[in-house]
Amino acid sequence: MTNEIxxxxxxxxxxxxxxxxxAQAARGAGAAIVGTIGLSVLxxxxxxxxxxxxxxxxxxxxxxxxxxxDKIHNGIPVEYVAAGLVESDxxxxxxxxxxx
Numbered sequence: 001m002t003n004e005i006x007x008x009x010x011x012x013x014x015x016x017x018x019x020x021x022x023a024q025a026a027r028g029a030g031a032a033i034v035g036t037i038g039l040s041v042l043x044x045x046x047x048x049x050x051x052x053x054x055x056x057x058x059x060x061x062x063x064x065x066x067x068x069x070d071k072i073h074n075g076i077p078v079e080y081v082a083a084g085l086v087e088s089d090x091x092x093x094x095x096x097x098x099x100x
Contacts (some may be wrong), residue, residue, distance in 0.1 A: 006072055014071035022064035029056030 006014075036052040 021067035
């Protein structure tokens with residue numbers, strides 16, 4: 001038994017969720033930036049391009065942080081355990097009982 005507040009498997013699931021969400025948000029941000037740059041070529045203000053790019057990048061960081069904190073707060077979803085993506089506490093207990 002550890003004295004950690006957040007178990008290592010929950011931290012790992014949170015990091016994976018943050019990375020996955022950041023990648024998805026980055027694709028959306030890239031599309032927004034490319035679209036805005038395309039409009040700027042047609043005569044839109046460059047300040048609008050900079051504001052859109054900045055907002056898009058902040059959105060990526062915000063989405064990743066949200067996904068990470070959601071896993072830390074709510075723990076590992078049952079679907080992750082059922083899919084075998086993480087080891088359940090019961091499986092870990094069964095394994096350690098078999099070693100002794």
